[in-house]
Amino acid sequence: MFNDFLKKMMGTGSSKTDSKDVAKKRLKFALIYDKLEVSDDTLRCLHRDIIDVISRYFEIDQEAFKMDIRRSDDLSALIVNTPILSAKRHVSSQGQR
């Protein structure tokens, strides 16, 4: 584009990043965060359910169980960390109800 050429000729616009690009980047992240926002209630239920499911297969230390949502530039992850005390024997394919 002729204007871009002029900008470069005049030494403007070549080094500085356009503020609209900053806006777009910030927007993209804001929208991801907005959608991942989960209420405390939801997190508490999820916490309980995960413990329930894992407990069907393993003896776990419920006190030391940790759950967290981590966000980095391009991905979000649900991180669950739990010490396993022992495996349970005789687990059916349906799990133990």
Next chain:
Amino acid sequence: MRCILDGRIIVITSGKGGVGKTTATASIGAALALEGRRVAVVDMDIGLRNLDVVMGLENRIVFNVVDAVKGKCKLKQAAIKDRRIENLYLIPASQSDNKNVLAPEEMERFGEILRKEFDYILMDCPAGIERGFENSVASADEAVVICAPEVSSVRDADRVIGLLYAKSITPKLVINRIIPEMVERGDMLNHIDVVDVLSIELIGLVPMDDQVIVATNTGTPLVLQRKSKAGEAFRRIALRLNGMTDLPIEVPQAEGHFWRKVGAKLGLGK
């Protein structure tokens, strides 16, 4: 049951306030009426009515949308006929109530009545995502989301788009208040950026235009102002909604800039 002869109800919404919902409703409504369709524009901003002044019909209000929905008057009594544009009617908001006087179920029933009388019904939605939004969307078949090329407006548009999808409505996008000089400098999101972020179908790009305020000052329809760029953009949006889907979307351009003119002469401009 809906019949094919029934009118289409289109909600004009944005989430964020002040991005141009009312301006768009008045202009698109007028343009559709100029195409010979029977149009009702409904001011759903109960308690903060404005569509009436934008259209220059404020001193003809007797009944309002709340009266019509509650059955205190007939639809014909609440619908004010525009004297300049044939087939254009305004159903004004009430100024003394608040948004909770109406419920979505009532609006659904009212929508059925409107559909029988008009080809197009445009709902001018209030800002926000609370009851006023719920009421405006309740009977809608389609939605037009108005968004300004600015971070907070795009974010709010995204939120509203999510809420519309949840109601099985696939919204279309209008970007309003574009300042081409700023876009050119890289200081304003361009339409490609906005569409990329929101990923919905674009149906129009409207520039910032002094004529919008001039038209509002006098209460005259913007689309009758031949030299208004915003008016022309809204007219093209109306044509697209009315079935002319292959009408190209024009990108607002900055005013004749010396170097651009030279560039264009040399065949270098865009």
